[in-house]
Amino acid sequence: MTNAIELDDVSFGYDRRRPVLKGITMSIPRGQVVAIMGGSGCGKTTILRLIGGQLRQQHGQVKVDGASVRDLGREELYALRRRIGMLFQFGALFTDMTVFENIAFPMREHTDLSDALIRDLVLMKLHAVGLRGAAQLKPSELSGGMARRVALARAVALDPMLVLYDEPFAGLDPISLGVVGQLIRRLNDALGITSVIVTHDVYESLKIVDYLYFVSEGRIIAQGTPDEVRNSADPFVRQFVDGEADGPVPFHYPARSYAEELAAGAN
Amino acid sequence: MPTKPLANGLRRIGAGTIRAVSRMGFAARFFVAVLYHSPAALRRIPLTLREVYFAGVLSLVVIIVSGVFVGMVLGLQGYDTLNLYGAGDSLGLFVGLSLVRELGPVVAGLLFASRAGSAITAEIGLMKTTEQLSAMEMMAVDPLARIVAPRFWGGVISMPLLAALFSVMGVFGAYVVGVRLIGVDSGTFWGNMQAGIxxxxDVTNSIIKSVVFGVAVSLIAVFEGYDAKPTAEGVSAATTRTVVEGSLAILALDFILTVFMFRGVGDV
Amino acid sequence: MNRSAIDLWVGIFVTIGIGAIVFLALKVGNLASLDSKPSYHLEASFTNIGGLKLRAPVRAAGVIVGRVESVKLDTTTYEARVTMRIDNDYKFSKDTIAAVLTSGLLGEVYIGLEIGGDPQMLADNGRITKTQSALVLEKLISQFLFDKVSSGPGQ
Known part of the structure; x- marks a missing residue:
C-alpha cells in the first residue's frame, strides 16, 4: 500500500533570499493521524499549502495519492482537491451563509444531488460533530469551538480521502480543545481517511496522533511516535514538550549582541 | 553631496513608476481572468442577482435623495443665472442637459464608488483575511468565478440603472423648484428640455458613460479586495484606494468620453 | 434575507431603473419625436447662415416640422448648402421661402419656412430656391450708420 502523502527533499521559499523549507522529507501512511509540530513561523503551514497545491515547491517532490502535485494541470488539481478536506486556522467559514449552507456548499458546487438528499447529508455531518441544532445559525453567532466543529464538518462534507488541519486547536478553551481533538481522531477512524495536523499544541497532539514530525527553521529535526516523543532526550523535543522559554529555539530574535547594541547607541 | 538626494528622488520616482505599471498590468490580467470566468458565473443567475441587490438596491436611497437635492440646487442656481440673460425659460434644457450628459453618470458613479464599491472591496478583502477565499480554493471552487465575477457583474448591471434614476430624480427636483416654487411654465420647462435633448x-451617450463607469468602478473594487493585504490595515487601505481610484477613474474617463462624444456636436 | 425577498427587490430595482431610462428617452430626450418618424429631405442655399447649428429646428408658422441635418459650403458659389429633414406629414409648395431666423435676441437660431402659392409641392431632395440669409448684427449697424437702408431691419 502506498503512502497517502510523500514529500521528498522539498525546498520552498517565497523569494530567493529567504527559504522557508529546506529539504523536507516525510511520508504519511494511509489511515493515520500525523502531526507536524513547530514554533510559529517555522514553515509548517507552508507544507500544507504545498500538499494542497496552493503553493509550488522550487525543489523536490510532493506526491499526494501517488500524483506529483506540482505537475498537475488546473483541472487535475481541482479534481484532487475535491478529495481533500481542509480545516483552516480559524475555521474560515463563509460569513454570509448559515451553518447549514456552509456545509452544503461543497456538495452544491460539486454534485447534482437533490435538495432533499443534501439536507440529509448536511444534517448527518452536523450530527457527527454534535451541532445539528445549530444548523440555522450564522457563523458570527457561534463560539470559537463551535465554529471549528462546523468547519470540521465542512471539511469532511465530500467524504475526502485526506483532511488537512491548520492549527485546529488554536485559541480554543480546554473543553473545546478536547472535543475537537477527539473528533479528529474519531472521524479519521470512522471514515477511513488520512489526517495531517499542523499545530503547536503538543499535549493535545500526543493524545490523538500516530506519528509526529518536529519542524524548525525549515528542517525536520525530530520525529517519532507519541511514546518515543514523550521519552525523547532530544533537547528541542524536550523544550517543546516541557514548554521552556529558552533552549535550542532561542527566546531572542537574531540580533547583534546586547552589549554591542547598547554601546552603539551611546556613540 | 548634492547629487545624492537627486539620485534618491529619481530612484523613488522610478520605483513608483515600475510599481504602478506592474499593478496596472496585474489589474489588466485580473480583468481578463474575471471575464474568462464570467460565463460560468452568469449561468448561475441567483449569484449575480444577489450582488445586484447589494450593489444596486441598497444604493437606491442615497441615489434618490442626492438626485433630488442636486436637481433642486440646479433648479435654483440655474434659474438665477439664466434669468440674468432673460433666459429663465431655458431652465428645463439647462437642467436636463447637465444631468443627462454629466451629472447623472458622474455623481451617481461617485456615490456608487463610495457606497457599493467600498463595500465590495471590504467584503472580498475580509474574505481573504479570514481565509475564506483560500478555503474555497481548497474546496476546488475558483473564487474568481464564485465570488469575484458575480460582484463585478452585479456592479456593472446596477450602475447604469442607478445613473438613469439619478438623472430622473434630478429632473424631478428641478421641476419641483423651477415649476412649483419659482413658477416657470410647466409646458416651457418640458418643451425646452425636449427640444434641446x-x-x-445625449441619452445613449449618458448610458454608455454610466456603463463604462460601472465597469471601471466594479473592476477596481473587486481587484482591490482581491489584492488587499490580508490584515485589518490592509483591508481598510484597500477600501480607501477603491474610493479614491474609483472616483479619479470616473472623472478621467468622463473627460475622455466627453471629448469623443460631444466635441463637435454643437458645431458645424 | 432569503432568496425570494432578494428576487423581489432586484425586480423592483431593475423595473424602476429601466423605467428611468425610458423616462429619459421619452420625456427628457424626446425620442418619440421627429427622429423616428418617416421623413424626406429638402435643400436650401444661403449666403450666410449665422449661428445655425446641426439639428436646429425647422419651423413653419412656429411649429417644428423638421431639423437641420447637414451644413456644407458649396465651393462653386461659396454659399452654405443646408440639408433639412422634414416630417413626411408636412408638404411645402415649390415657391416656399426659407429664412435663417433667431428666436429672441439670444435665443436659438432656426430655419423658418414661409409657404407660397404654387400648387406644385416640393418632393424628396427638392430644392428651396427662395432663401433669406441670417442677419448679421455688425452689417446691420454699419448699414444703418451709412444710412443706406431706407427702413428699419425687417426679416
Whole structure:
C-alpha cells in the first residue's frame, strides 16, 4: 500500500533570499493521524499549502495519492482537491451563509444531488460533530469551538480521502480543545481517511496522533511516535514538550549582541 | 553631496513608476481572468442577482435623495443665472442637459464608488483575511468565478440603472423648484428640455458613460479586495484606494468620453 | 434575507431603473419625436447662415416640422448648402421661402419656412430656391450708420 502523502527533499521559499523549507522529507501512511509540530513561523503551514497545491515547491517532490502535485494541470488539481478536506486556522467559514449552507456548499458546487438528499447529508455531518441544532445559525453567532466543529464538518462534507488541519486547536478553551481533538481522531477512524495536523499544541497532539514530525527553521529535526516523543532526550523535543522559554529555539530574535547594541547607541 | 538626494528622488520616482505599471498590468490580467470566468458565473443567475441587490438596491436611497437635492440646487442656481440673460425659460434644457450628459453618470458613479464599491472591496478583502477565499480554493471552487465575477457583474448591471434614476430624480427636483416654487411654465420647462435633448447623442451617450463607469468602478473594487493585504490595515487601505481610484477613474474617463462624444456636436 | 425577498427587490430595482431610462428617452430626450418618424429631405442655399447649428429646428408658422441635418459650403458659389429633414406629414409648395431666423435676441437660431402659392409641392431632395440669409448684427449697424437702408431691419 502506498503512502497517502510523500514529500521528498522539498525546498520552498517565497523569494530567493529567504527559504522557508529546506529539504523536507516525510511520508504519511494511509489511515493515520500525523502531526507536524513547530514554533510559529517555522514553515509548517507552508507544507500544507504545498500538499494542497496552493503553493509550488522550487525543489523536490510532493506526491499526494501517488500524483506529483506540482505537475498537475488546473483541472487535475481541482479534481484532487475535491478529495481533500481542509480545516483552516480559524475555521474560515463563509460569513454570509448559515451553518447549514456552509456545509452544503461543497456538495452544491460539486454534485447534482437533490435538495432533499443534501439536507440529509448536511444534517448527518452536523450530527457527527454534535451541532445539528445549530444548523440555522450564522457563523458570527457561534463560539470559537463551535465554529471549528462546523468547519470540521465542512471539511469532511465530500467524504475526502485526506483532511488537512491548520492549527485546529488554536485559541480554543480546554473543553473545546478536547472535543475537537477527539473528533479528529474519531472521524479519521470512522471514515477511513488520512489526517495531517499542523499545530503547536503538543499535549493535545500526543493524545490523538500516530506519528509526529518536529519542524524548525525549515528542517525536520525530530520525529517519532507519541511514546518515543514523550521519552525523547532530544533537547528541542524536550523544550517543546516541557514548554521552556529558552533552549535550542532561542527566546531572542537574531540580533547583534546586547552589549554591542547598547554601546552603539551611546556613540 | 548634492547629487545624492537627486539620485534618491529619481530612484523613488522610478520605483513608483515600475510599481504602478506592474499593478496596472496585474489589474489588466485580473480583468481578463474575471471575464474568462464570467460565463460560468452568469449561468448561475441567483449569484449575480444577489450582488445586484447589494450593489444596486441598497444604493437606491442615497441615489434618490442626492438626485433630488442636486436637481433642486440646479433648479435654483440655474434659474438665477439664466434669468440674468432673460433666459429663465431655458431652465428645463439647462437642467436636463447637465444631468443627462454629466451629472447623472458622474455623481451617481461617485456615490456608487463610495457606497457599493467600498463595500465590495471590504467584503472580498475580509474574505481573504479570514481565509475564506483560500478555503474555497481548497474546496476546488475558483473564487474568481464564485465570488469575484458575480460582484463585478452585479456592479456593472446596477450602475447604469442607478445613473438613469439619478438623472430622473434630478429632473424631478428641478421641476419641483423651477415649476412649483419659482413658477416657470410647466409646458416651457418640458418643451425646452425636449427640444434641446436628443435621444441618440445625449441619452445613449449618458448610458454608455454610466456603463463604462460601472465597469471601471466594479473592476477596481473587486481587484482591490482581491489584492488587499490580508490584515485589518490592509483591508481598510484597500477600501480607501477603491474610493479614491474609483472616483479619479470616473472623472478621467468622463473627460475622455466627453471629448469623443460631444466635441463637435454643437458645431458645424 | 432569503432568496425570494432578494428576487423581489432586484425586480423592483431593475423595473424602476429601466423605467428611468425610458423616462429619459421619452420625456427628457424626446425620442418619440421627429427622429423616428418617416421623413424626406429638402435643400436650401444661403449666403450666410449665422449661428445655425446641426439639428436646429425647422419651423413653419412656429411649429417644428423638421431639423437641420447637414451644413456644407458649396465651393462653386461659396454659399452654405443646408440639408433639412422634414416630417413626411408636412408638404411645402415649390415657391416656399426659407429664412435663417433667431428666436429672441439670444435665443436659438432656426430655419423658418414661409409657404407660397404654387400648387406644385416640393418632393424628396427638392430644392428651396427662395432663401433669406441670417442677419448679421455688425452689417446691420454699419448699414444703418451709412444710412443706406431706407427702413428699419425687417426679416
Amino acid at each position: 436628443e435621444f441618440r447623442p
